[in-house]
Amino acid sequence: MTESHSKHILSIMVDNEPGVLARIVGLFSGRGYNIESLSVSEVDSDKFLSRVTIVTSGTKNIVDQIKAQVRKLIPVHNLIDITELKSFLGKELILMKLDIKQKTVLNIYKYIKNIGAKILFEDKTVIIIEFSGTPTEISSLIKKMKVYNIVELTRSGLVSMALGKDYIRR
Amino acid sequence: MMKKLSGARIVIEALIQENVKVIFGYPGGAVLPIYDELFKQNKIRHILVRHEQAAVHAAEGYARSTGKVGVVLVTSGPGATNTVTGLTDAMMDSVPVVCISGQVPTHMIGNDAFQEADIVGITRPCTKHNYLVKEISKLAESIHSAFHIAKNGRPGPVLVDIPKDIQTFETKYGGKKHTKSVTFYKPNTKPSLDTIVKFVSLLEKSKKPIFYVGGGVINSGSRASLYLKKLLKITGYPCTQTLMGLGATPTSDDQFIGMLGMHGTYEANLSMNKSDLMICIGARFDDRITGKVSGFSPKSKKVHLDIDASSFNKSVNVDLLIQGDLSKILEMTLKHIENKRISFSKEKISAWWNQINKWRAKNCLNYKNSRSIIKPQYALQRLDSLTKHLDPFITTEVGQHQMWAAQFLTFNKPKHWMTSGGLGTMGYGLPAAMGVQIAHPNDLVIDVAGEASILMNIQEMSTIKQYRLPVKIFILNNHYMGMVRQWQELLHGNRLSESYMDSLPDFVKLAESFGATGLRVSKPGEMDDLIKEMIKIKGPVICDVVVDPKENCFPMIPSGSTHDQMLLGPNDKLEGEISEEGMVLV
Numbered sequence A: 001m002t003e004s005h006s007k008h009i010l011s012i013m014v015d016n017e018p019g020v021l022a023r024i025v026g027l028f029s030g031r032g033y034n035i036e037s038l039s040v041s042e043v044d045s046d047k048f049l050s051r052v053t054i055v056t057s058g059t060k061n062i063v064d065q066i067k068a069q070v071r072k073l074i075p076v077h078n079l080i081d082i083t084e085l086k087s088f089l090g091k092e093l094i095l096m097k098l099d100i101k102q103k104t105v106l107n108i109y110k111y112i113k114n115i116g117a118k119i120l121f122e123d124k125t126v127i128i129i130e131f132s133g134t135p136t137e138i139s140s141l142i143k144k145m146k147v148y149n150i151v152e153l154t155r156s157g158l159v160s161m162a163l164g165k166d167y168i169r170r
Numbered sequence B: 001m002m003k004k005l006s007g008a009r010i011v012i013e014a015l016i017q018e019n020v021k022v023i024f025g026y027p028g029g030a031v032l033p034i035y036d037e038l039f040k041q042n043k044i045r046h047i048l049v050r051h052e053q054a055a056v057h058a059a060e061g062y063a064r065s066t067g068k069v070g071v072v073l074v075t076s077g078p079g080a081t082n083t084v085t086g087l088t089d090a091m092m093d094s095v096p097v098v099c100i101s102g103q104v105p106t107h108m109i110g111n112d113a114f115q116e117a118d119i120v121g122i123t124r125p126c127t128k129h130n131y132l133v134k135e136i137s138k139l140a141e142s143i144h145s146a147f148h149i150a151k152n153g154r155p156g157p158v159l160v161d162i163p164k165d166i167q168t169f170e171t172k173y174g175g176k177k178h179t180k181s182v183t184f185y186k187p188n189t190k191p192s193l194d195t196i197v198k199f200v201s202l203l204e205k206s207k208k209p210i211f212y213v214g215g216g217v218i219n220s221g222s223r224a225s226l227y228l229k230k231l232l233k234i235t236g237y238p239c240t241q242t243l244m245g246l247g248a249t250p251t252s253d254d255q256f257i258g259m260l261g262m263h264g265t266y267e268a269n270l271s272m273n274k275s276d277l278m279i280c281i282g283a284r285f286d287d288r289i290t291g292k293v294s295g296f297s298p299k300s301k302k303v304h305l306d307i308d309a310s311s312f313n314k315s316v317n318v319d320l321l322i323q324g325d326l327s328k329i330l331e332m333t334l335k336h337i338e339n340k341r342i343s344f345s346k347e348k349i350s351a352w353w354n355q356i357n358k359w360r361a362k363n364c365l366n367y368k369n370s371r372s373i374i375k376p377q378y379a380l381q382r383l384d385s386l387t388k389h390l391d392p393f394i395t396t397e398v399g400q401h402q403m404w405a406a407q408f409l410t411f412n413k414p415k416h417w418m419t420s421g422g423l424g425t426m427g428y429g430l431p432a433a434m435g436v437q438i439a440h441p442n443d444l445v446i447d448v449a450g451e452a453s454i455l456m457n458i459q460e461m462s463t464i465k466q467y468r469l470p471v472k473i474f475i476l477n478n479h480y481m482g483m484v485r486q487w488q489e490l491l492h493g494n495r496l497s498e499s500y501m502d503s504l505p506d507f508v509k510l511a512e513s514f515g516a517t518g519l520r521v522s523k524p525g526e527m528d529d530l531i532k533e534m535i536k537i538k539g540p541v542i543c544d545v546v547v548d549p550k551e552n553c554f555p556m557i558p559s560g561s562t563h564d565q566m567l568l569g570p571n572d573k574l575e576g577e578i579s580e581e582g583m584v585l586v
């Protein structure tokens, strides 16, 4: 029995209270679900609401079970499966520190400008660039930059939103 | 002007507002202010248990036999960690419990202070929800929310951890009405009408239906039981119940075909296997019920009625699911049947009943009785016959005796059967019986026990003595962890590794040392007299019923097998080896 696994982006509105992330993450680890990416931050400081975006994958049954379990958590107000909506967009932010001491084939400044990345910091040895894009764009940027010595990088995890009138209720 | 109250006082006032009459607890440094307030009032009775695990089981027994929330009060650190088994038990069996624990003062949290344990972290996965109250302003809200969460939707345990400084700080408390809840928790309890219509049309079409009834019906309340009874009557369909569901409708009813699952009846399991429509009401297709999932009732359409959406399609996919409070779903179903004047022909299902009656005729619970040695089944049959008219409350420990009790006792009312189903906690029955007895002081409460399990919370004899609880402990003493021995015989070449119960106490003397009566019986002919005497005695009794040490519990569906691969008795051999897949299952 091999059922197809598919990727799902879950957008979850939660009370911004201590332990809420532990509840969600604990639920995933305790029940053996995948977390491919996770991002969380407060989005409504009056109502103390945070929005969590989790990218997970599994068979339909498993993903349905994940959604039902997460919805049962008391501080969870609402959960939508963005991937089930007609259209949506997803973006991720990357910060990347490059070693620019050695000369290389690529004209880095031109490339950065072309893809719409920003230089946040620069000195004689390193530059830090910022770029936001789809996970695929980010991955291809990382690939491209492998010719440099990538000193370090960090990614924000995916954040996502439905197009049109679909929205996550508070 | 509203007066300011201490946090400890607010705890007590909030409990009073929640209509709490009894709490089960054990004091310690981090809850002394609350115990001080308890001392100063007389609206709430405190029952001092002898171990915090027992406090939770007692609260569970209280809750399950009344439908109210059971309340526990314990200190920080070891007091709190001792509740973990009880909380997990309540979580698995959906029992509404509120556990209040003391905590080290807020400024010490995280410092590895004396008797500090991160109980909110520890119990996150084994409670429905929990709170660490870090501000006095949140105290009353947290307690009222805890009660709201514990009893609404699918019930469960909620823990409220209260640091000691919060207990001494002061604030105003305007009562429950004037306290805003910290939770917006509002589970969906209303089913949609179109699913009800679909449900009834499936009911109409079926030729081989089976009602598969779980503890959800009991949790939903007595109206749910009433409506289900009506629906059974109108349809004439057969009904089986899970371990948790026993008594949801009377088990003496002719349409009841026995418990199902691993130790369920032949007729119940085969009816499940061969049915064309399975109506699951408040049960969850647990692995003890389904056996090997791929062979579980392969040809049936399945309908699942439950309040908890996460129970749907978890292990078995169903064709129609209806989310809501079961009493509402059943009420709407009956209304729809009535409005549309739908009738159910007995003829359509007569072939099905004939088949079921053939399976019934196997008499699968039959056993070979003896004149010289007490068979545990016989002991329970006699217990049933001689106590049935009293509608006793039965609790159990965990093991063979538990399964035999489920098979051989009659449950004609809901909330009279308290057993640890999901977690299978040895040591549950005695403290649970205390909680039941506190709630029903004049009723007969019996803990059907094994000699191994009873030792796991035997310290509660002291509580029983203190509060003069006339709990009857009916030990089926087979000198073995019988259920373990049975699996070792069946699956591990009869190597009885560590399952013999050596060095048992003299249960009669043990009873006497706690001011209870101890009775022992070892001959079948003396069984009735023992039971009659046990009922007659006003105080607590331990009956040491010395039974056949070799008896095994049948029918049995070995793990990883399907419903039609049932072992009916000691002479039934497994067909071939148990699969590797089955061997790793518990």
Ligand SMILES: Cc1ncc(C[n+]2csc(CCOP(=O)(O)OP(=O)(O)O)c2C)c(N)n1
Residues within 6 Å of the ligand: B397, B398, B399, B400, B401, B402, B424, B425, B426, B427, B449, B450, B451, B452, B453, B454, B476, B478, B480, B481, B482, B483, B484
């Ligand atoms: C706390 C706990 N530990 C271990 C087990 C595993 N276990 C299940 S049944 C059983 C034996 C119970 O023996 P006894 O109480 O004498 O009951 P019997 O099966 O003999 O009727 C054991 C050890 C358990 N269910 N709970």
Ligand SMILES: [Mg+2]
Residues within 6 Å of the ligand: B399, B450, B451, B452, B476, B477, B478, B479, B480, B481, B482
């Ligand atoms: Mg035993």
